[in-house]
Amino acid sequence: MHHLLPRLVAFVLAAVVTGALASIVQTQFNLASLLAFGAPVTTALRGLTTMEDLARFGPVMAGIAAVALLPAFAVAHVVGRVVHARWHKGLLMLAGLCGMAVAFWLMASVIPMPPLFAIRRLPGFVSMSFTGVVGGLVYAAVRARSRSRSNGPGWAGTLATAGAILLVPVVAFIVMAPPRGVPPAPADPATYQVQTVATGLERPWSVAFLPDGRILVTEIRGRLRVVGSNGALSEIALDGMPAGFHEGGVAGLMEVMPDPDFAQNRWLYLTMSYGVAGANGTRLIRATLDGDRIKDVRILFNGTLKTRAGNNGGRMAFLPDGTLALTVGDGNLQREAAQSTHDHQGTVVRIDREGRAPADNPFVHVTGALPEIYSLGHRNAQGIAVDPDTGDLLISEHGPRGGDEINQIVAGGNYGWPIVTGGIDYPFPRVTPFRRLEGYLNAQLEWTPSIAPAGLAVYTGALFPQWRGDLLVPALKERSVRRVIRREGRIVGQELLLADLKLRMRDVKVAPDGSVYVLTDGADARLLRLVPS
Structure with missing residues (x-):
């Protein structure tokens, strides 16, 4: 116990310092990406955003650092027993580097949550990993100082010191934590009743109605179900469907929608994920429904490939002029692509029933732009509808932690993601300091918390x-x-x-x-x- 308490203080301080430094590095890389888009990031705004991240994300990062540095320092201590004492500080610094590098690799490659912005590219990954070197140096310095003092503060004083060090980030996080929000009141239950039409559906994604009264339901793992009038389930044979990409509950068969002239042409439109784990995208197909099977399958649209599953968009709606609008998500890792007209990610696309871009699409005549793009700057729109009274196209889209939106779509409109949003990243750093900015269209409604x-x-x-x-x-x-x-x-x-x-x-x-x-x-x-x- 006498030997472990000084190590505890040294370790706690090393984790807090590493977390704080990693937070500062993360913020600078994130703000640099906004500057590349021409966002007005002033020196004052940079400082304010850095301090805000330090208070809210720094404590989270300190926790990540603690988990990463504990086994790394333990290994360094074991190795240090068999090598010369003069190398001990260097071993701890190397251990800190390796520990943080492994933690960030896990965040970027294994953990399903979108990783921190800074570690998505090599320069940021290396810079963030090197914060562990400072953590190792702090740990070694505090340990050396505690050994040089003949009379330490005792176990009570040591624990009090460790507690005081921890108190600062804990209080900072509590003060800066996102608001919990107050949901609206429930509707009067006397105004509606709920009937259960069908049960036993496996990860369903979309429901649609056919003129003959049948109800179609897609399941993300690749089945198109039919719900009978008595709730019995049958299945449409998806003959000729191209191979899809399935991963858990985030990628697979998504939307189903009948053509407005279904009674005459029997056309169904379906969206699905396609490709493989490291290169997948959103696909739109058209098929003819023939009894309990489909035929004449045709691929109308293939979205740009992305490197991670999820954030697919995949919702469809027919516009008053007979063209079809489709949402495409930003793909998690490549969120900057939502600001590009050279990439389908983070856009609403508009095509005709044969998959062609209409001549009046806003970017048809822009050199290098993808002609299908109708609007951009979206994160992951999983809702779309046309207001029949006005003809307005509306979408609902997921923000990150907060910043969910309803947007009214106009041709060529830029809705800001990731330069403008009310949300923050999942591990709590800022995505951007801008909630509104000239040149970007504002949401009709925003939900924070999500x-x-x-x-x-x-x-x-x-x-x-x-x-x-x-x-x-x-x-x-x-x-x-x-x-x-x-x-x-x-x-x-x-x-x-x-x-x-x-x-x-x-x-x-x-x-x-x-x-x-x-x-x-x-x-x-x-x-x-x-x-x-």
Whole structure:
């Protein structure tokens, strides 16, 4: 115990210093990326953002450093027993470097959460890893000082010192933690009742209605199900479908949508992930439904390949002019691509029913631009709908930690991601200090904290006349459906539907009879129907 307590203080201080330094390095690389886009990052703003990250992300980074440095220093101590004492400091510095490098490699390669911005490229990865060298140096210096003092502070004083060192980042994180938010009130349960249409669905993603009354449901692992009038499930044979890419609940078969003229042409549109783990993208196909199978499969669109699964977008809607809009996510790791017209990631694309870019798309005549792009600067839009009263195209999109949005899409519009957002990164550093900026379009509505909006519908039915024109948004994280109340196109309030079920909500669609169908999420999901009480 007498020998371990000084090491404890040295280790705690080394972890805190390493975390603080890594936070500062991360912020500088992140701000440099914004400067490359021409964002007005002044010296004062740089300093303010660095301090904010230091207070909120620094403590998180100190925890990561502690986990990384503990085994690294332990190995260094073992090796130090068999080598010359003069090499001990160097061993600890090397151990700190290796420990942090391994931690950042795991964050970038194994952990499914999008990694820190700085470690996505080699210069940032190396710079962040070298913060461990400073941690090793601090650890060695404090240990050497404690050994040189004949009378230490005793175990009580040592623990108090370690506690005081830890208190600073803990208090800083508590003070700077993101707001928890207060959800809106639940809707009056007397205004609607919930019917269970089907159960036993396996990770469903989308629901659609056919003119003959059949209901289609996609499952992300590659099945297209049919829900009968009695809730019985059957399956559409996907003959001729190109090979897809599947990974957990984030990549696979996504949206299904019948053509507006389905009664005549029998066309279905489906979105799916394609490619392999390190090079996958979002694909749109068209097929003809023939009884309980599809035929005449045709690939209409292949999105730019990305290096990680997830953030696929994949939602579709037909515009009033008969063209088709499709959302494409930013792909997690390449979020800067959302600002490029040379990449489909982070965009809404617009094509005709044959997969061609219409001649009036905003970037058709821009040299080097991809002609399908209709708008850009999106993160991961998993909801899309057209307001039939106005013709407006609306999307709901996931932010990171906060910054979920509803946007009204205009041709050629730039919606800011990742230069403008109300959200922060998952490990708590700033994505950007800008919530609004000239030249970028503002969201109609923003949710911070996140609700994880996974779909979008405009209510136009007759069963709920008080809902007409309102938006319905299924939320995965919040486990509800949000009714976004609008009056004359303006958002005036919100309320929660189905919150009492405490289920993740994946999709919502308004049926031809005006009832509302909701897909829950997960391995044993349900298809629900909302009707008036």
